[in-house]
Amino acid sequence: MSFSIILAVVAGIISGLFIFPDAFSVHIGLIIDIGLCLLLFFVGMDIGRNKEILNQIKSNGYKILLIPCGVALGSIVGSILGGFALGLPINESSAIGAGFGWYSLSAIELSKYSAETGALAFITNVCREVFALVSIPYIAKYIGNYEAIAPAGATAMDTSLPVISKATDANTAIVSFITGVVLSTLVPILVPILISI
Amino acid sequence: MRIILYIFIILAGVFISSKGKLNEMVEKNLSKLQYASLLLLLFIMGINIGINDSIINEFGKLGFQAVVLSLSSIILSVAAVKLVTIYFKHKEKAVQQDEL
CATH class of the missing domain: 1.10.287 (Helix Hairpins)
Structure with missing residues (x-):
């Protein structure tokens, strides 16, 4: 996780506290919408450049897609159960869980719903990435290779990939990458659906 | 939309x-x-x-909630993938038995 990401959020919080007037919050939804569209466009370009993904899915067999499905289902059900214990409404806890560790996108999307839910989504998904990086080597050793992909969620294709690759083998690294791509595609679809339940 | x-x-x-x-x-x-x-x-x-202001005042509470939510997501997603791998092994076994 990059220092500049935390810095951007902290700089925003400080300028929100001291510089921007409360009336600015009216415009935030629109600015986020424009920026989000731009970001998703770049993400699409990134996926389009990588022509290997489809071939990799074909050689591994389509059953490999059950792994991202399992991670998605487990993450959402898990956060609903956690949210139940904390007294959070199901739409909020499930949408936060559907961030799959991609803290920037899920938090940005949810901060349009409420700043507090956005903040919780950010911290939750940052925590998920940190816990993933710490637990992956142990899960790979004591539970199994594919299971080691699960904590990483959407970050299985980028920030967590080096850790997974080191803790497991080349085939698991490819499955991890595919899992990350599928989950990353699901985040901008599932988060708005779940929050509007 | x-x-x-x-x-x-x-x-x-x-x-x-x-x-x-x-x-x-x-x-x-x-x-x-x-x-x-x-x-x-x-x-x-x-x-x-x-x-x-309310978020700034509740930052500690949010942190605790975040730890609970992230851990419960991780545990359940590992369990779900465990079920998927059990299914893979089960299927592999069935294929091997067919070949015998």
Whole structure:
């Protein structure tokens, strides 16, 4: 996780506290919408450049897609159960869980719903990435290779990939990458659906 | 409706870059562009948090909730993948028995 990401959020919080007037919050939804569209466009370009993904899915067999499905289902059900214990409404806890560790996108999307839910989504998904990086080597050793992909969620294709690759083998690294791509595609679809339940 | 827009935008990006229609300058700087728009968005999200006094006052509570939510997501997702791998092994065994 990059220092500049935390810095951007902290700089925003400080300028929100001291510089921007409360009336600015009216415009935030629109600015986020424009920026989000731009970001998703770049993400699409990134996926389009990588022509290997489809071939990799074909050689591994389509059953490999059950792994991202399992991670998605487990993450959402898990956060609903956690949210139940904390007294959070199901739409909020499930949408936060559907961030799959991609803290920037899920938090940005949810901060349009409420700043507090956005903040919780950010911290939750940052925590998920940190816990993933710490637990992956142990899960790979004591539970199994594919299971080691699960904590990483959407970050299985980028920030967590080096850790997974080191803790497991080349085939698991490819499955991890595919899992990350599928989950990353699901985040901008599932988060708005779940929050509007 | 919003979701359709998001999917359309992602697919437009996939289409343009897979057809090799990317400007060389854009292609070279894609990750930088992506990162710059991300940082800007996070800055704005930060402003949104900073303006809201109740979040600042409840930061400790949010931290505790975040730990509970992230751990429960991780545990359940590992369990779900465990079920998937059990299914894989079960299927593999069935194929081997068929071959015998």
